[in-house]
Amino acid sequence: xxxxxxxxxxxxxxxxxxxxxxxxxxxxxxxxxxxxxxxxxxxxxxxxxxxxxxxxxxxxxxxxxxxxxxxxxxxxxxxxxxxxxxxxxxxxxxxxxxxxxxxxxxxxxxxxxxxxxxxxxxxxxxxxxxxxxxxxxxxxxxxxxxxxxxxxxxxxxxxxxxxxxxxxxxxxxxxxxxxxxxxxxxxxxxxxxxxxxxxxxxxxxxxxxxxx
Amino acid sequence: xxxxxxxxxxxxxxxxxxxxxxxxxxxxxxxxxxxxxxxxxxxxxxxxxxxxxxxxxxxxxxxxxxxxxxxxxxxxxxxxxxxxxxxxxxxxxxxxxxxxxxxxxxxxxxxxxxxxxxxxxxxxxxxxxxxxxxxxxxxxxxxxxxxxxxxxxxxxxxxxxxxxxxxxxxxxxxxxxxxxxxxxxxxxxxxxxxxxxxxxxxxxxxxxxxxxxxxxxxxxxxxxxxxxxxxxxxxxxxxxxxxxxxxxxxxxxxxxxxxxxxxxxxxxxxxxxxxxxxxxxxxxxxxxxxxxxxxxxxxxxxxxxxxxxxxxxxxxxxxxxxxxxxxxxxx
Numbered sequence: 001x002x003x004x005x006x007x008x009x010x011x012x013x014x015x016x017x018x019x020x021x022x023x024x025x026x027x028x029x030x031x032x033x034x035x036x037x038x039x040x041x042x043x044x045x046x047x048x049x050x051x052x053x054x055x056x057x058x059x060x061x062x063x064x065x066x067x068x069x070x071x072x073x074x075x076x077x078x079x080x081x082x083x084x085x086x087x088x089x090x091x092x093x094x095x096x097x098x099x100x101x102x103x104x105x106x107x108x109x110x111x112x113x114x115x116x117x118x119x120x121x122x123x124x125x126x127x128x129x130x131x132x133x134x135x136x137x138x139x140x141x142x143x144x145x146x147x148x149x150x151x152x153x154x155x156x157x158x159x160x161x162x163x164x165x166x167x168x169x170x171x172x173x174x175x176x177x178x179x180x181x182x183x184x185x186x187x188x189x190x191x192x193x194x195x196x197x198x199x200x201x202x203x204x205x206x207x208x209x210x211x212x
Numbered sequence: 213x214x215x216x217x218x219x220x221x222x223x224x225x226x227x228x229x230x231x232x233x234x235x236x237x238x239x240x241x242x243x244x245x246x247x248x249x250x251x252x253x254x255x256x257x258x259x260x261x262x263x264x265x266x267x268x269x270x271x272x273x274x275x276x277x278x279x280x281x282x283x284x285x286x287x288x289x290x291x292x293x294x295x296x297x298x299x300x301x302x303x304x305x306x307x308x309x310x311x312x313x314x315x316x317x318x319x320x321x322x323x324x325x326x327x328x329x330x331x332x333x334x335x336x337x338x339x340x341x342x343x344x345x346x347x348x349x350x351x352x353x354x355x356x357x358x359x360x361x362x363x364x365x366x367x368x369x370x371x372x373x374x375x376x377x378x379x380x381x382x383x384x385x386x387x388x389x390x391x392x393x394x395x396x397x398x399x400x401x402x403x404x405x406x407x408x409x410x411x412x413x414x415x416x417x418x419x420x421x422x423x424x425x426x427x428x429x430x431x432x433x434x435x436x437x438x439x440x441x442x443x444x445x446x447x448x449x450x451x452x453x454x455x456x457x458x459x460x461x462x463x464x465x466x467x468x469x470x471x472x473x474x475x476x477x478x479x480x481x482x483x484x485x486x487x488x489x490x491x492x493x494x495x496x497x498x499x500x501x502x503x504x505x506x507x508x509x510x511x512x513x514x515x516x517x518x519x520x521x522x523x524x525x526x527x528x529x530x531x532x533x534x535x536x537x538x539x540x541x542x543x
Contacts, residue, residue: 054406
């Protein structure tokens, strides 16, 4: 799998290169600033890009802005944004083009190597991987657009947002895959998502969740 | 009415000023009681003088204006033509409103002068105290949080070096490192939220609204950015206000409005909850007022019992020109 990395701190950049290479990724280019990132993304069109949100020259949310710009030019280009903090606002912006292939994780999660690599792969495949902190922030809201869902269905939806497969969710909740399959079809039906390919419906369900 | 009290205390101030050379200590003590503040002897004497002159003068001005009414009244009885009566009534009305306006302005100017003379030191001192307390809190958080965790990680890894099966110890160190990151993240968010640096006040308020459990309607109209300390003060005031809405108001919806006109940035946070917010009762509202006062800003609270509530924060400031959007060229 071909990947582009953007991270301005050399220590972390080298760590990411090492981590992804040992897990079978081919690192096409690793850059340390926004403009070079945009050029690299347009040139290589990688299977997935792993991007630090804060990059030179502005040292603000340059990585996010470049990712959005690149996705305007290359529809659905899979990007996984890493950050020292997460904002729901940014998660919404990333998903607003409704084309999936979005990851948004705290940098801490890189330490959980197996799960992190799994997230990178799921984003490359067009799925979503939102940090559990973004997801848990959503649970505090008093909006009732998701009121039709049962507590269990909400739980399943939250895990879908984090990028877990039905199988992984079943494992966590200690139930059968079939039971989770039933929950997910209920969720899709209640959110009014028409039959479509499963991955796309998952992204749409997550988006409905974010926008509640 | 303020005008009369000011005139009365003004006369008292004049008496004290005249008595000053004869009983310095007792006069100064009395002046402190009259001022309700102790800004230092020099400022106190200056205030006695200013207040002694302006207090009675304001009332005198209003009395002089109103006495003009008497003259007009006399003229009126001598003339009966319709046009003249109308003109005279109008001028009487003009004089009354002029006198009222003058009285109002004069008392406000007096209050401002007195504030400048009596309170500037305490305001600076309060601010410095608040800053020092904030630094102490940050130091303590670092000391008890991230620093302590890093020490424990080093100890655990030191043990792991010589352990026959280090897996458990490595796992422990790994957990601790994650916790240290969480501690640091929380700390940074409270010092200067990264989203404020990234997106300015408008973006940060959008992000804050998303985190509020009560749905928030946003109406943010701001071209350009104020200075960073101003942004920060207003942002923390707004998040405090929103957290009050979530905790105490019982509201089902809230709104945040941001406008800039005539050099004043005005932020309104309102909700349709039960009202009855009292600026004197809660430390939250006092904290907001203190944050704003550091920049000559003010907080006005409208919160009748039964609601709705509105907090209006106004802060004089200049805006920098709108940020130029990110260049997408290569380089």
